[in-house]
């Protein structure tokens with residue numbers, strides 16, 4: 001964990017984002033809330049503590065975005081990536097009533113093979 005996450009500014013930023021959004025913006029749960037940086041905090045340093053650069057996600061959706069949709073928490077991501085992820089999530093929900101979060105990686109790969117937009 002890098003040093004900036006230990007700063008008070010980070011804790012304040014995180015608290016503001018979660019208080020503003022209240023629930024995971026992807027799935028709507030209020031459990032295990034994280035604050036996600038739309039433009040990656042390691043690459044967009046000036047946006048690290050700007051609340052407009054944060055969204056509330058649950059632990060599972062956060063992990064799915066970084067580890068399954070992107071390749072890791074360290075990979076550079078942007079607002080556009082997040083919007084694509086949100087669109088894909090909505091698409092997966094609309095086509096599969098048996099949607100299970102842990103299967104999202106397989107489904108993402110299937111959709112990627114079927115469409116050219118992702």
Ligand SMILES: [Zn+2]
Pocket residue numbers: 024025026027028029057058059060061062
């Ligand atoms: Zn979620």
Ligand SMILES: [Zn+2]
Pocket residue numbers: 035036037062066
């Ligand atoms: Zn994140």
